[in-house]
Amino acid sequence: MGAPAFPFDTVLIANRGEIALRILRTVKALGLRGAVVYHALDAEGPAVAAADVAVEIHGPTPVAAYLDGAQIIAAARQAGAGAVHPGYGFLSENAGFARACADAGLTFVGPAPQTMELMGDKVRARRFVAEHGFPVAPSAVEDDDPQTFLDRARALGAPLLIKPSAGGGGKGMRIVRDMANLADEAARARSEGQRFFGDGRLYVERYVEQPRHIEVQVLGDAHGSLVHLHERECSVQRRFQKVIEESPSPALSAEQRHSICEVARGIAATAGYVNAGTIEFIWGNGDFYFLEMNTRLQVEHPVTEMVTGLDLVELQLRIAAGEPLPFRQDEVTPRGHAIELRLYAEAPARDFAPTTGRVHVLALPEAEGLRIDCGVMEGQAITTAFDPMLAKVVAHGGDRDGAIAILAAALKQLALLGCETNATFLGRVLADTGFRSGAVHTGYLDGNAALTAEPPLGTEQLRAILAAAALASRTVTDAADAVPPLHGVIGGWRN
Numbered sequence: 001m002g003a004p005a006f007p008f009d010t011v012l013i014a015n016r017g018e019i020a021l022r023i024l025r026t027v028k029a030l031g032l033r034g035a036v037v038y039h040a041l042d043a044e045g046p047a048v049a050a051a052d053v054a055v056e057i058h059g060p061t062p063v064a065a066y067l068d069g070a071q072i073i074a075a076a077r078q079a080g081a082g083a084v085h086p087g088y089g090f091l092s093e094n095a096g097f098a099r100a101c102a103d104a105g106l107t108f109v110g111p112a113p114q115t116m117e118l119m120g121d122k123v124r125a126r127r128f129v130a131e132h133g134f135p136v137a138p139s140a141v142e143d144d145d146p147q148t149f150l151d152r153a154r155a156l157g158a159p160l161l162i163k164p165s166a167g168g169g170g171k172g173m174r175i176v177r178d179m180a181n182l183a184d185e186a187a188r189a190r191s192e193g194q195r196f197f198g199d200g201r202l203y204v205e206r207y208v209e210q211p212r213h214i215e216v217q218v219l220g221d222a223h224g225s226l227v228h229l230h231e232r233e234c235s236v237q238r239r240f241q242k243v244i245e246e247s248p249s250p251a252l253s254a255e256q257r258h259s260i261c262e263v264a265r266g267i268a269a270t271a272g273y274v275n276a277g278t279i280e281f282i283w284g285n286g287d288f289y290f291l292e293m294n295t296r297l298q299v300e301h302p303v304t305e306m307v308t309g310l311d312l313v314e315l316q317l318r319i320a321a322g323e324p325l326p327f328r329q330d331e332v333t334p335r336g337h338a339i340e341l342r343l344y345a346e347a348p349a350r351d352f353a354p355t356t357g358r359v360h361v362l363a364l365p366e367a368e369g370l371r372i373d374c375g376v377m378e379g380q381a382i383t384t385a386f387d388p389m390l391a392k393v394v395a396h397g398g399d400r401d402g403a404i405a406i407l408a409a410a411l412k413q414l415a416l417l418g419c420e421t422n423a424t425f426l427g428r429v430l431a432d433t434g435f436r437s438g439a440v441h442t443g444y445l446d447g448n449a450a451l452t453a454e455p456p457l458g459t460e461q462l463r464a465i466l467a468a469a470a471l472a473s474r475t476v477t478d479a480a481d482a483v484p485p486l487h488g489v490i491g492g493w494r495n
Contacts, residue, residue: 222324349454
């Protein structure tokens with residue numbers, strides 16, 4: 001790619017944690033200034049330390065601060081930014097925010113607002129995809145006729161998957177196998193949709209048992225060129241949230257891979273999509289159905305970067321600046337295999353409950369083929385105010401076994417003390433024969449409870465841990481070092 005010629009010299013990153021730092025690295029590598037916004041809880045974070053400009057934002061809750069579009073636009077002005085990169089989550093798929101950026105003279109690094117409104121709304125997107133002849137699962141949409149919604153849902157037959165229309169991240173999703181529970185589960189899903197997204201509208205679709213989750217990265221420019229960057233598999237999930245992603249999918253043949261990638265490319269092209277996006281599919285028994293489109297950069301984008309050698313953030317910025325894509329579809333040739341692990345502050349053995357603490361020690365391994373995108377640093381407090389993801393551990397190998405070997409070694413070397421994480425759980429998944437063979441699906445973790453349970457400690461391990469804990473205790477060491485009173489009264493006398 002040629003030398004940058006951007007119409008802006010400063011990019012404000014409207015996000016936090018690892019994605020803010022990851023975007024910042026590319027922004028600065030391109031010779032641009034990088035600005036970030038931050039809530040007080042993130043003041044100790046690495047993105048704030050690395051940014052050229054950091055502007056504090058406020059809100060009734062930490063999350064509310066990052067959702068305050070007007071405040072973020074004001075911060076962009078304060079930082080002298082000409083562009084805003086939303087990352088993922090928060091305002092990244094908010095068409096109103098994208099439109100407000102444009103009204104303020106800021107370049108929004110993402111698709112046009114009208115495209116976000118079309119493809120970011122699950123109901124509108126499904127209707128659009130179906131109308132243009134692309135495969136969608138049988139479904140019922142509440143908006144079509146709220147009074148008959150439940151009856152139309154029952155007519156689809158069990159099992160059903162209920163989803164909030166404006167949802168994401170697994171919030172509000174319910175699987176219904178007994179139709180007697182449909183009304184109650186719909187009410188719960190509606191309540192969660194309203195709470196998390198301010199929108200309680202629902203839709204249901206036939207649930208494919210033991211499905212695989214396959215998604216395709218797409219990239220379009222404003223000059224009519226649109227390519228796919230091949231697929232990722234994201235089937236290892238907990239509570240409908242991804243834990244491990246990889247590319248290529250171990251499930252697809254070359255013909256199936258070509259088919260699903262071309263369908264994704266066709267959907268995005270039909271929508272006139274510009275910038276980076278992801279088309280997601282449910283895959284089962286050789287058939288696949290459109291699930292949704294994420295009109296933003298994905299958490300798992302490093303997987304695609306490692307197999308293609310492309311920097312998706314750089315491409316996003318260049319597209320936003322009006323540049324054409326610098327390659328054709330036939331020039332995108334993936335190599336090897338990449339796998340990403342999400343390191344969460346959570347306790348898998350306690351139903352993946354979030355954990356908290358202050359990071360006392362952080363040691364990240366380095367190795368050929370290994371990439372770690374980390375959003376925390378030593379001394380930083382981990383709270384429940386935000387998503388529990390701390391870092392992404394990504395490996396690229398010549399094949400799948402090679403990538404797994406790199407990750408397994410990295411997990412043994414990685415140290416994060418002060419907050420419980422899912423690192424040992426991830427190591428157990430990597431070693432599991434089902435995962436090793438690629439025989440996974442979205443219910444894989446739910447059906448393998450042994451993976452989440454911490455193995456019992458042996459007697460010698462328990463003694464060693466208790467001894468280490470005792471030696472780390474000031475009370476114990478003071479008692480061990482104290483001079484007994486009888487000896488103390490002797491003073492310095494020697495015989």
